[in-house]
Structures are given as structure tokens and as C-alpha cells.
Amino acid sequence: MREKLDLNTSNIATGLLVLAGVISIGWWLAKDPVDELVTTQPGLDNRGAHTAVADIDIGAYFESMGTIESELQESWPRFRGAHFDNTSRSQVSLIESFPADGPHVMWKVELGEGHAGAAIYKGMVYVMDYDEEERADLLRCFSLVDGSELWERGYHINLKRNHGMSRTVPAVTEEHILTIGPRSHVMCVRREDGAFLWGLNVEKEYEAEIPLWYTGQCPLIDDNKAIIALGGTSLMVALDIESGEVLWETPNESGWLMSHSSILPWKFEGVKMYVYSAFGGVCGVAAEGPNAGEILWQTTAWNHQVVAPAPVCMPDGKIFLTAGYGAGAMVLQLTKSGDRFNVEVLNEYAPKEGLACEQQTPVVFDGHLLGILPKDAGPLRNQLVCVHPDDFTKTIWTSGQDKRFGLGPYMIADNKLFILSDDATLTIARPSTREYIELDSYRVLEGHDAWGPLAIADGYLVMRDSKTMVCLDLATSRQ
Amino acid sequence: MEKKDKDKDKGYNRREFINNGVRLTLGLTVVGTGALALTRSTGKDYVWQIDPFKCTQCGRCATDCVKAESAVKCVHAYDLCGYCDLCGGYFKPGAKLETGAENQLCPTAAIQRKFIEEPFFEYIIDEELCIGCGKCVKGCAAFGNGSLQLQIRHDLCLDCNQCSIATVCPSDAISRIPANEPYIIKGDFIKNKEG
Numbered sequence: 119m120r121e122k123l124d125l126n127t128s129n130i131a132t133g134l135l136v137l138a139g140v141i142s143i144g145w146w147l148a149k150d151p152v153d154e155l156v157t158t159q160p161g162l163d164n165r166g167a168h169t170a171v172a173d174i175d176i177g178a179y180f181e182s183m184g185t186i187e188s189e190l191q192e193s194w195p196r197f198r199g200a201h202f203d204n205t206s207r208s209q210v211s212l213i214e215s216f217p218a219d220g221p222h223v224m225w226k227v228e229l230g231e232g233h234a235g236a237a238i239y240k241g242m243v244y245v246m247d248y249d250e251e252e253r254a255d256l257l258r259c260f261s262l263v264d265g266s267e268l269w270e271r272g273y274h275i276n277l278k279r280n281h282g283m284s285r286t287v288p289a290v291t292e293e294h295i296l297t298i299g300p301r302s303h304v305m306c307v308r309r310e311d312g313a314f315l316w317g318l319n320v321e322k323e324y325e326a327e328i329p330l331w332y333t334g335q336c337p338l339i340d341d342n343k344a345i346i347a348l349g350g351t352s353l354m355v356a357l358d359i360e361s362g363e364v365l366w367e368t369p370n371e372s373g374w375l376m377s378h379s380s381i382l383p384w385k386f387e388g389v390k391m392y393v394y395s396a397f398g399g400v401c402g403v404a405a406e407g408p409n410a411g412e413i414l415w416q417t418t419a420w421n422h423q424v425v426a427p428a429p430v431c432m433p434d435g436k437i438f439l440t441a442g443y444g445a446g447a448m449v450l451q452l453t454k455s456g457d458r459f460n461v462e463v464l465n466e467y468a469p470k471e472g473l474a475c476e477q478q479t480p481v482v483f484d485g486h487l488l489g490i491l492p493k494d495a496g497p498l499r500n501q502l503v504c505v506h507p508d509d510f511t512k513t514i515w516t517s518g519q520d521k522r523f524g525l526g527p528y529m530i531a532d533n534k535l536f537i538l539s540d541d542a543t544l545t546i547a548r549p550s551t552r553e554y555i556e557l558d559s560y561r562v563l564e565g566h567d568a569w570g571p572l573a574i575a576d577g578y579l580v581m582r583d584s585k586t587m588v589c590l591d592l593a594t595s596r597q
Numbered sequence: 598m599e600k601k602d603k604d605k606d607k608g609y610n611r612r613e614f615i616n617n618g619v620r621l622t623l624g625l626t627v628v629g630t631g632a633l634a635l636t637r638s639t640g641k642d643y644v645w646q647i648d649p650f651k652c653t654q655c656g657r658c659a660t661d662c663v664k665a666e667s668a669v670k671c672v673h674a675y676d677l678c679g680y681c682d683l684c685g686g687y688f689k690p691g692a693k694l695e696t697g698a699e700n701q702l703c704p705t706a707a708i709q710r711k712f713i714e715e716p717f718f719e720y721i722i723d724e725e726l727c728i729g730c731g732k733c734v735k736g737c738a739a740f741g742n743g744s745l746q747l748q749i750r751h752d753l754c755l756d757c758n759q760c761s762i763a764t765v766c767p768s769d770a771i772s773r774i775p776a777n778e779p780y781i782i783k784g785d786f787i788k789n790k791e792g
Contacts, residue, residue, distance in 0.1 A: 158698035163710040163718060165695075280716055281679050327641050330716070423691060424683065443683075443740050444690035494739035 134288060144515045174273050176305050176317025179254050181213055182269045185263050185311075188241025192575035197287040197336035197380055198300055198428065199529075199573075203244070206531035209576040211594045214534060214546055215558040221544070222590040222597070223562075224578060234582040235527070235571030236587065237295075239309065243573075243580055244290055246297055247290025247586065248283040257288060259312060265589060269312040273303065281331045282584060285378075289339040294359050296344050300332035302376070302564055304346055306362060316362030318346070319423040326350030327375050329397070330542035334378030334426055338392075340405070345383075347394050349376030354394060356404050356411065366411030372418070374398030386435060387454040393429045395420065395439055400429065402459065415459035419466070420448045427479040430487065436464070438510065442476025442492050444469065445574040449510060466512070470496040472511030473503060477525040477569060483549045486514065489533070490523045500524055502537060504551060517554045521545075527571045527581075542568040542583040544590075563588060629705040639760040643773035649746040649783050651770035653736070654731035658747055661762045662729070668753035669729030669762065671707070671722050674782050677744035681774055684710070685740030686733035687720055702732050724750070751779050 139579060151260075198204045213221070232250040236242045243260040256272035272415045276298055277283050289296040290309060297305045302320035307313060338345040344357040353370035355361060376396040382393045383405060391402040391414055401416035422445040428436040435491075440447040448490045449464040465472075469492050473480065480489030485507045493499050498513070500522035506512035517523070524540035534557070535547040542563035548555035565583030573580045577593025647658070647669065658669035682694055687708050692700035696710055707726035711719045722745075729747060737745035749771075763771035774781065 158701065158706045160694060160697040162695075162696040162713050165712045165718075166715060169715065237636040278714075278716070281681070330681070443685065492739075 121186060123223050130164045148298070171186055171319070171437075172275070173322070174275055174301075174303055174317075174319055176273045176303050177271060177307070177314030179252075179256070179272045179274060180312065182312070183267050184478075185268060186241075188261065188263070190241035190262060190576045191218045193237075193239045193290070193518065194238055194573040194575045195291065196289040196338070197235070197237075197571060198479065202382055202428075204479065204527075204529045204571075205483075206529065206574050208531065208575065208577075210532065212532040212534055212577060212592045213594050213597060214548075216544075216546075216560040219296050219595070220560050221562065222591040224263065224591050225260075226588045227246075227267075229582065229585060229587050231279055231583075231584050232282035232284035232285055233569040233584065235287040235566065235582070236573045237290045238573050238575040238580060239290040239292075241576075242268070242309075243589070244288045244295055246284040246288060246299065248277055248288055248300065249509070251439075253277075255284070255305065257295065257305065257312070258299050262575070262580075262589065271305070271307050271312040271314060273299075273305070273317075275299070275301065275303070277301070277332075280553070281565070283332060285332060285334050285570075287336045287573075289337045291339050291346075291359075294339060296337045296339050296359070297334060298333055298346065302326060302333045302335075303329050304344070306339065306344060306359060314355075315360065318357070318362065320346065320348055320350070323351055324348045324350035324355070328525065329376055329378055330424060331378075333376070334380075335376065336380040338381050338383070340383050340392075345381055345392060346492055347379075347381055347395055347396065349374050349398075353401070353413075354381070354392065354411070355398065356595060368411045368413060371508055372398055372416075373413065373453045374439055380428045382428050384430060384431040386431070386452060389414065389454070389459075393431055393437065395429050395441075397421070397425065400437070400439060400458070402452070415452065415461045416459050417450065417463070419463050420450070424453065426477045427475050430480055430482065432482075437461075438480065438487065439478070440473070440489075441567065442469075442474075442477045442494075444494055447472060447474040447510065458573065469494050470498075472509075472513070473505040478527050478571075481528065481530055483530060484551050486551045488528075488549070490526075490528065490537075500536075502528070502547075502554065504554075515553050517547075517556075521554070521556065527569065529572045529574065531574050531579075533547045536572060536579065538568050538572065538576075538581055541566055542581070544581065562590065642776040643669075644749075644751055644756055644776045644779050645754060645763060645771055646749050646774045646779060646781055647736075647747050648770045648772065648781050649654065649743075649748075650781075650791065652731070652734070652747055653768045653770070654735035654747070655767055656730050656732075657765050657767075659728045659730040661765050663757060663761050665751065665756065666753075667762075668749050668755070669728040669747055670724045670727045670750050670753075671729065671731070671733055671745055672748045672780075672782065673720060673722050674744045674746060676698045677742045677783065679742055679744075680719060681741065682716050682718055684718065684720055684737070685735030685767075686745045688736075702736050704728070704730065704732065708733060712786050746783060748780055748782070 234246040254269045258270045261267045304318040306315045328520040352367040354368040356365040379395040390405040399418040402414045422441045425441040435452040437450040446468040448466040475489045476492035479485045502517040504514045526538035528537040537545040543561040545559040546557040563583045568583040579590045705726045709721040
């Protein structure tokens with residue numbers, strides 16, 4: 119009886135152990151040890167669907183405040199000036215140090231938040247501005263000398279602040295003004311009175327995608343043509359400046375997108391072309407002749423999502439390309455053999471390894487490139503540097519660790535460098551290929567993000583921070 | 598009569614003396630306790646903290662804290678954030694602007710990206726996942742406004758006598774600061790060193 123009982127107890131214990139083992143194995147097999155992990159997939163941000171492109175009545179808004187006559191003759195007619203090099207040829211002598219109480223301020227005007235630089239033409243200042251009260255994108259015309267507003271032309275559109283709104287410089291000729299707004303609305307008006315001529319909704323007509331933080335491309339008037347980079351169903355378009363009629367379109371077979379970079383006209387080996395650094399690649403488009411609008415050469419070796427600086431093209435066929443957000447820079451070599459162009463990559467490097475710029479385009483002085491390094495350039499971040507003409511990774515001089523700038527613009531006028539810091543401090547330096555020579559500096563405005571390109575004519579410098587535009591009289595003869 | 602007055606004065610003085618003594622003792626105790634509390638709350642205690650103006654995001658905060666999971670976390674100063682679609686603190690350079698893991702800079706997916714309205718996105722730090730590596734802070738500082746910053750979280754910090762991260766910090770960004778102001782955040786809502 120006792121043996122039987124022991125046997126039963128033993129069997130029960132064994133059975134329980136077997137049962138526990140079976141349950142454990144079953145649990146182990148059924149349990150997914152990573153079932154609590156969430157896979158990180160596209161679409162988790164619930165990005166909204168693209169809204170339909172709005173119909174905008176371009177040019178419908180106009181307000182006239184008066185007229186003036188000006189005897190001033192000099193101009194800064196577009197982005198990077200008349201010669202696309204950010205260097206003034208004016209003979210007006212400019213100050214090399216500021217008076218104790220700062221430069222002579224001719225006038226000051228409040229603008230909508232943005233980084234749009236001004237163009238100057240014979241005593242008039244033209245600037246793109248978004249009026250938040252009116253909800254209108256406007257081309258505004260001011261007197262260069264006294265800042266009185268003469269007229270504004272534009273269109274109603276709802277925009278939200280996105281690190282500023284307006285950020286392009288108009289292109290101005292004797293007859294016309296060409297603008298492009300934050301959402302790539304192209305507008306052409308008569309310069310004399312702001313009369314509307316024609317408009318183009320790039321987003322709607324060409325299915326172009328507006329770049330991050332709105333359009334930064336500055337429009338180009340060349341040989342009575344409006345030249346606009348699109349990046350939609352066509353890569354580039356030329357329109358008759360008077361009528362807006364399409365003259366040619368460049369196919370966009372590779373599906374490149376619009377960047378913030380502006381088109382640079384360039385003549386190489388006797389062939390005129392438009393060089394454009396898109397999101398997708400860089401190319402040269404025939405500017406004239408029977409093949410106008412055709413792509414002469416292209417490469418996808420340079421392909422970055424955010425490209426703001428324009429290409430810098432050298433007489434020897436070198437093309438310097440740079441961008442921020444870690445892109446660094448690339449140097450291309452263009453050659454021509456018969457009717458064909460060939461492009462090869464000479465060098466590509468990170469921002470820590472040589473000249474690179476995030477927002478502004480470098481200037482050329484005596485064959486040397488000068489530019490301000492981006493924030494990710496290591497110890498030299500935000501410093502102005504001059505690099506060797508044969509090797510852009512070889513730094514000749516820097517402005518030093520105590521003299522850092524930012525994303526602001528810089529230009530050369532009267533053999534002086536004018537450099538604007540983020541906080542609107544204007545620095546005057548002597549351009550040199552040997553060393554950094556600072557002459558003076560003064561904080562002109564109290565704002566921030568002073569990134570809008572500079573413009574100078576007749577000794578008057580027009581500059582801005584994110585909300586205020588100011589005109590300074592820098593002519594030595596008027597001090 | 599003269600004697601009576603004298604006795605009366607003598608008794609009054611003794612009683613008053615005792616009463617005043619007790620009152621004075623109680624008063625001093627209350628004032629002393631208050632003063633001690635006030636002193637403690639006005640910064641004689643110190644805690645370790647990272648100065649974001651000095652931090653170079655070397656990554657040692659993630660590996661050199663005595664805690665297995667670092668007490669250093671990324672914090673977000675929303676008043677500085679641009680709410681950009683392309684966030685240098687969220688995306689790897691050149692990545693597609695979508696939430697796939699291959700595009701994200703954060704090794705632990707500790708930043709949640711949320712669409713607000715075109716073209717704005719909000720970036721929220723999940724501190725449970727954050728390891729304090731500072732990759733996002735570096736990306737934000739390089740391309741954005743610097744709204745992402747590393748801070749020692751005092752609900753996690755053991756407040757060691759000698760902070761092990763501070764001893765290896767290459768930029769001397771970690772120091773003792775008053776406990777009543779335990780965080781240093783860049784942004785307009787707090788005083789900054791330049792201001």
C-alpha cells in the first residue's frame with residue numbers, strides 16, 4: 119500500500135514536471151521576444167497630403183505712392199551685381215572706417231520677415247517683400263536717397279513664416295523688372311511705373327516642387343529673355359521678357375528638382391551657356407543659337423538636397439560648387455572637344471577640408487576664392503577664408519578664431535570687402551591674397567539673421583536683417 | 598506704599614523677563630529655521646550641469662556616466678526650433694525626408710517627428726530611449742537654430758561628488774551650478790551668457 123502511494127506521488131510529480139516543461143516550451147515557441155518593438159517606417163509623421171496649387175492672380179495688386187526724378191546713374195541690377203561676381207566696378211570712393219557714432223543712415227524701412235536682398239537701378243531700390251497684414255507678396259520700389267516708397271506691385275497669397283518668407287533679389291533692366299516670389303510666382307513689370315506685363319505660376323504650369331524654406335532662386339534677365347530654373351516638367355525655361363511668350367524649354371528627363379541656387383550665364387570656349395546647380399545634378403544649357411535650351415553637359419556627381427550658393431565658373435573651365443548641410447564642395451573641370459563638352463570631377467571634399475559655403479556664393483579676388491565657412495567646418499567654422507587658386511583645400515589665410523561671421527553676405531567694392539554678420543554687424547576689410555586685414559566694424563541694426571545679399575550703387579549700401587532694411591551712405595565725398 | 602510699589606515692580610520684571618526670554622527663543626528659532634531654509638533654497642547646494650554654449654557633442658556623455666543608462670538626455674527648447682521639414686537633428690545628411698529608420702540620425706529612434714501643418718514639423722524627445730549621445734544636438738547646431746541641447750536630468754543624476762563625465766569632457770562644459778537653477782538652456786526664455 120505504501121509502495122503504491124509512493125509510486126503515485128512520484129508519477130504525479132513527474133507528470134507535473136513534464137506538463138510544466140511542455141507549457142514552457144509552448145510559451146517559448148509562441149512568444150515573440152521582439153513583439154514589443156516598433157519598426158520605424160516611412161509615414162510615421164503623418165505628413166499631410168500635398169494641397170492643390172492655388173490659382174494666384176499675379177500682378178493684380180498695385181498701389182502707387184508717388185513719383186520722383188533721380189539723377190543717380192549707377193546700378194546694382196540683380197543678384198551678385200551687373201557682372202555676377204558680387205564686385206562693384208563703381209569709381210565712387212568708399213569709407214574704410216566708420217565714424218564714432220556709426221555709418222550715416224540715410225533711411226530705414228520695416229519689412230516682412232525674410233532675407234530678400236535689394237536691386238538698385240538709377241536711384242531706385244527694388245525689393246521683394248511679403249506684407250503679412252495685406253497677405254500679399256509685393257515688389258516694392260523706394261527712392262535710394264530718401265527711402266520714400268513710390269509703388270508696390272504684387273499679388274495676394276497666404277504664406278506662413280518658414281525661416282522668413284521673401285528671399286530673392288529682383289532682376290532689373292532699363293525697361294523691365296523680373297521677380298520670383300516665395301512660392302515661385304514669376305512676375306514681370308515695367309520698371310518705370312510698375313505696370314504689370316505678365317506672370318507665370320511655376321508650381322502650377324510646370325508642376326515644380328517648391329524648395330524647402332521657399333524659393334531662393336533669383337531670376338535672370340539675359341538678352342531680353344527671362345531665364346527661370348524650374349525642376350518640374352521642364353528643367354529651365356526662357357520667356358520673352360516683354361510678352362512672357364515661351365521661347366524654349368529644357369526637358370527634365372532626369373527629374374531634377376529646383377534648388378535655391380541661381381542660374382549663372384557663362385561663356386566658355388566661345389559658347390554661351392546657363393550653368394545651373396539643381397537638386398539632382400549640375401548642367402550647362404545652351405543660351406543661344408539653334409540649340410538654345412539644350413543641355414550641353416551635365417553631371418549627377420554633384421547632387422545635394424539643399425544648394426543655395428550659385429556656381430562659380432573660372433576662365434580655365436573650372437566650376438566651383440558648394441552647399442551646406444554637410445555637402446562641402448566639388449570642383450569640376452569642363453573641357454570642349456569639337457562640339458562636345460566633357461565634364462569631370464577634379465575634387466570633392468568635406469566642409470572641414472577646404473573652402474565651402476552654406477548660403478552665400480564665394481567672391482573671386484585676384485584669382486583667389488574668398489568665402490565664409492559653414493558651421494560644420496570644424497575649428498575654422500564661420501571664418502572668412504582665402505584659398506589657393508590651384509587647390510581650394512589649401513587655405514592661405516583665415517579671419518581668425520576671434521573673427522567669425524555666419525550666413526551673412528559679403529561683397530567687394532572700391533577695393534574693400536564688406537562683410538555682414540548674422541547680427542547685422544558690418545565689417546570692412548582690405549581684400550588681400552596674403553592675409554586678413556580688418557579695417558573696421560560696426561553693428562548697424564539690432565536684429566538678427568542678416569542674410570539678405572548686399573547691394574551698392576553711387577556709394578549707397580543697402581543691407582538688411584530679417585525685418586529691417588537700411589541704406590547707408592558710405593561715399594567718402596559725402597562724409 | 599513705597600514698599601508695595603517696589604515689590605510690584607520686582608514681580609513684573611521677573612515675569613516679563615521669563616516671558617520675553619521664551620518669546621525671544623521661539624522667535625530666534627523660527628527666524629533661524631527660515632533663514633536656513635532660505636539659504637538652502639538660494640543656491641548653497643550645487644548640481645552638475647552641461648553648458649550648451651561650451652558643449653561640442655563629443656559623445657562621451659553617453660558612455661562615461663556612472664549610470665548604465667546615462668543621466669544626460671537631449672532636451673528641446675521649442676522656442677528656438679524652426680519646426681523645419683528638413684531637420685538637421687533628425688535626418689542624416691542627404692537622407693530622404695521621411696521617417697524610415699535608414700534616414701534617422703538618432704541611433705535609438707528617440708526623436709518623434711510629427712506633422713503639424715504645411716510646412717511645419719514638431720520634434721519630440723523620448724527620454725526613455727535617449728542615450729545622450731548628442732548626435733542630434735550636433736546636427737541641429739550645425740544646420741539649425743541649436744534648439745536641441747544636452748542636459749543632465751536631475752531626476753536621473755546621482756550627483757556624484759566628482760562627475761565622471763566632467764572629468765573626461767574635452768571642452769570643460771560640465772560644472773557645478775546652483776541647485777535652484779539646475780538647467781542651462783539656450784533660448785530667449787532664459788538668460789544666456791552673452792546677454
